[in-house]
Amino acid sequence: AQSVAQPEDQVNVAEGNPLTVKCTYSVSGNPYLFWYVQYPNRGLQFLLKYITGDNLVKGSYGFEAEFNKSQTSFHLKKPSALVSDSALYFCAVRDMRITSGTYKYIFGTGTRLKVLA
């Protein structure tokens, strides 16, 4: 079965500094990887995904992620963190096919990002 791991429960970064939130994956076949963000008392919001193509994927709110096949990683990055980026971040991987075009997704345990002013 596919899986993702987020090794850090929490990441603290000063406002204006670059941030990285780590994710590693384990899949059979080609990986379909996603990042979602969750603000307090809200649902998850899609940030970006990797299906194929360029290893550097650009997404919403200035976030990007780097796919590294040899290290089986898909780390989320942002060049300059904002206090408003403070939230819970989930890495996810596409798992089994349910029906034509419908899939199951596996989420990592989440990383709380805290950006300090």
Added chain:
Amino acid sequence: DTEVTQTPKHLVMGMTNKKSLKCEQHMGHRAMYWYKQKAKKPPELMFVYSYEKLSINESVPSRFSPECPNSSLLNLHLHALQPEDSALYLCASSQTGAPNEKLFFGSGTQLSVL
């Protein structure tokens, strides 16, 4: 309209009550999902509907009963819940077979079982 709307936002119920959660989307998505999320934990898949048919039930207790009356609506009927069922219940939808693959989530229903 790119929203998934869930009602109610908050729900408090006793263990003998019957209540329902509602989810609605008008994006034409034919896959709809129910997830359960405990505080500071990842969402756990409960049910998946594809083209209004139940495709996955992740061994969810029968006190949770999903229903998909049409392609825009998804309900979760609750009966005789336990305090450990208290959680945030999230609905999500996605296009099927789309290159723009991603899940759209509602804001959830925060459920407390007393």
